[in-house]
Amino acid sequence: MTYRYILEKYNGAKSRHTCPSCEKHRVFAKYIDTETGDFLPYEVGRCNREDKCSYHYTPKQYFENNNSTFTERTIAPLLEYKQKKREISYIDKDVLIESIKQSKGNNFETFLLTFFDAETTSNLLAKYYVGTSSKWNGATIFWQVDQSHNIRTGKIMLYDEVKGKRIKEPYNHISWTHTSLNQPEYNLQQCLFGEHLLINKIDAIALVESEKTAITCSGFSSRFIWLACGGLSNLTKERCKALKGRNVLLFPDFGCFDKWTNKAKELSEIMSINVSNLLEKSSDKYGLKLGDDLADLILKKNKE
Numbered sequence: 001m002t003y004r005y006i007l008e009k010y011n012g013a014k015s016r017h018t019c020p021s022c023e024k025h026r027v028f029a030k031y032i033d034t035e036t037g038d039f040l041p042y043e044v045g046r047c048n049r050e051d052k053c054s055y056h057y058t059p060k061q062y063f064e065n066n067n068s069t070f071t072e073r074t075i076a077p078l079l080e081y082k083q084k085k086r087e088i089s090y091i092d093k094d095v096l097i098e099s100i101k102q103s104k105g106n107n108f109e110t111f112l113l114t115f116f117d118a119e120t121t122s123n124l125l126a127k128y129y130v131g132t133s134s135k136w137n138g139a140t141i142f143w144q145v146d147q148s149h150n151i152r153t154g155k156i157m158l159y160d161e162v163k164g165k166r167i168k169e170p171y172n173h174i175s176w177t178h179t180s181l182n183q184p185e186y187n188l189q190q191c192l193f194g195e196h197l198l199i200n201k202i203d204a205i206a207l208v209e210s211e212k213t214a215i216t217c218s219g220f221s222s223r224f225i226w227l228a229c230g231g232l233s234n235l236t237k238e239r240c241k242a243l244k245g246r247n248v249l250l251f252p253d254f255g256c257f258d259k260w261t262n263k264a265k266e267l268s269e270i271m272s273i274n275v276s277n278l279l280e281k282s283s284d285k286y287g288l289k290l291g292d293d294l295a296d297l298i299l300k301k302n303k304e
Helices: 059-065 071-083 093-101 107-112 118-127 195-199 211-220 257-267 278-286 294-302
Strands: 005-007 028-033 045-047 130-133 139-145 151-157 174-176 204-208 225-228 247-250 272-275
Touching (some): 107 139, 195 225
Parallel strands (some): 247 272
Antiparallel strands (some): 130 139, 139 151
């Protein structure tokens, strides 16, 4: 990196810091001075709980609040770095294929089988390139494949096979395939999960947060191409440029309607975009909790 301050990488259990806002442990990434290797003061950083906390105190804000000069030392090198384009790194397709062959014991697949028959489940997993990882027993790989069928990375997560919820104790079980492959020079540029499906000319796109939700909803409704951004912070113009000219309907998690509405305003210049308030309207009837998503609502309705 050529600019002076970078955000420390965090990856599940490797996050060491406590968020100064929500006070949750091991969820806070701090900024580092790349010249000295030192952390900035404890409050300067970002909480990775984007929906439930969203705390982000940047170096620029810190220096401005403390009457220090920021532009000469940081902004100019940052612009220099952004202007320097690096070639995107990709993962070999054989790695993806091998992970799909090893589907036995995948907790997420077991969960899907409680709602769909074996054929439908198999088709959904194949459609979204879902694989199995040896990172943890029963772990799932949600591969990110772009429109050109280049493999950007794979998100590794561990789900409970009965409830279909992510395992977050004693730490958040989430990792990345490119990290497991130990490629230190890997230049990751993520894409939307399911982006490879945009080769289909169906105009109606539904965008949710989690990969699990996109797959589950696709099993219940073929009206849309279901995609996932993987987190509110990933709902950016750069990540969504593949949706240019499409009609997109956002389905935010319960309690995040206002945040997603503000994001939609930023994205409206590249696509026709609307935000669904279905979860807000259904919350009382179905007893939704903050953070519940469209898949939770559909599964509750399916059990009636």
